Amino acid sequence: MPANQPNSRSDCPISFGLDLFGDKWTLLILRDLLLRGKSKFGEFLGSEERIASNILADRLARLESSGLITKAEDESDRRQSLYRATKKGTDLLPVLVELAYWGASHDPKTGAPKEFVKAYRLDRSGLLKRLKNEIKA
Amino acid sequence: MPANQPNSRSDCPISFGLDLFGDKWTLLILRDLLLRGKSKFGEFLGSEERIASNILADRLARLESSGLITKAEDESDRRQSLYRATKKGTDLLPVLVELAYWGASHDPKTGAPKEFVKAYRLDRSGLLKRLKNEIKA
Numbered sequence: 001m002p003a004n005q006p007n008s009r010s011d012c013p014i015s016f017g018l019d020l021f022g023d024k025w026t027l028l029i030l031r032d033l034l035l036r037g038k039s040k041f042g043e044f045l046g047s048e049e050r051i052a053s054n055i056l057a058d059r060l061a062r063l064e065s066s067g068l069i070t071k072a073e074d075e076s077d078r079r080q081s082l083y084r085a086t087k088k089g090t091d092l093l094p095v096l097v098e099l100a101y102w103g104a105s106h107d108p109k110t111g112a113p114k115e116f117v118k119a120y121r122l123d124r125s126g127l128l129k130r131l132k133n134e135i136k137a
Numbered sequence: 138m139p140a141n142q143p144n145s146r147s148d149c150p151i152s153f154g155l156d157l158f159g160d161k162w163t164l165l166i167l168r169d170l171l172l173r174g175k176s177k178f179g180e181f182l183g184s185e186e187r188i189a190s191n192i193l194a195d196r197l198a199r200l201e202s203s204g205l206i207t208k209a210e211d212e213s214d215r216r217q218s219l220y221r222a223t224k225k226g227t228d229l230l231p232v233l234v235e236l237a238y239w240g241a242s243h244d245p246k247t248g249a250p251k252e253f254v255k256a257y258r259l260d261r262s263g264l265l266k267r268l269k270n271e272i273k274a
Contacts, residue, residue: 008244008246009161009185009186009187010184010185010186010248011244011246011247011248012165012168012185012186012240012248012249013236013237013238013239013240013241013244013247013248013249014164014165014168014233014236014237014240015165015186015240016240016243016244016247017236017239017240018161018162018164018165018236019161022159022160022161022162022164023159023160023161024146024155024156024159024160025155025159027151027155027159028149028151028152028155031149031151047147048146048147048149049146049147049149049152050146088243091239091242091243092239094235094238094239095232095235095236095239096151098231098232098235099150099151099154099155099232100150100151101150101231102150102154102228102229102231102232103149103150103151103152103153103154104150105228106153106225106228107145107148107150107153109145109148110148110150110153111147111148111149111150112149112150
């Protein structure tokens with residue numbers, strides 16, 4: 001999917017985002033990158049939702065071509081790639097935090113940490129700042 | 138998709154949400170309901186992204202069965218249904234606002250109103266309150 005999105009459905013800013021990550025998997029990869037410090041193919045593959053490797057490869061390629069992540073060689077192991085979120089990708093942190101708060105509030109069986117919910121309610125912008133600082137550069 | 142989600146992929150609160158609305162269309166229907174005052178099948182069908190009627194019918198049924206919207210008879214025209222967001226659906230307003238702000242910030246061709254971007258930057262929580270008050274009850 002090219003960065004300039006010739007196939008965008010409309011000029012609505014919500015639709016713009018959904019054209020890029022409106023599926024069940026892409027935002028979970030961004031969650032792993034932005035909230036869990038993951039950066040390697042095998043790490044994403046190991047997440048509890050058990051993404052299939054062909055879907056993961058497809059979504060990583062789309063994220064890269066739309067400028068949300070970069071792919072670089074791992075200098076300690078050149079057979080391996082390291083994925084990092086760009087500024088455009090990192091800017092999705094507030095979306096992920098709102099999704100997480102919504103899920104934590106509405107799923108009776110949620111595994112969301114109580115500290116997250118508490119921190120969100122107490123000081124949302126402080127929480128966002130802290131999470132942003134923790135993202136692997 | 139039943140409300141108790143027997144097929145949920147994990148207990149992650151982000152995954153919980155994506156199990157319900159992780160596709161290209163569902164959040165656009167919620168946008169129409171929450172931000173554009175739409176409530177009728179034909180109104181959703183008329184949005185600029187041109188959702189197909191079979192997809193719209195499917196997504197409305199899923200939204201209803203997962204408790205995000207309700208469907209009622211239109212008293213002024215009984216052949217027609219009126220869709221409204223529940224509390225659970227309305228609670229997605231911050232997610233939509235963050236998606237809209239992200240899209241407005243990163244799509245060079247965005248159609249997002251400048252007033253929205255300005256209001257978000259100036260007073261996000263005031264904007265959210267105002268948008269919430271404007272939602273059709």
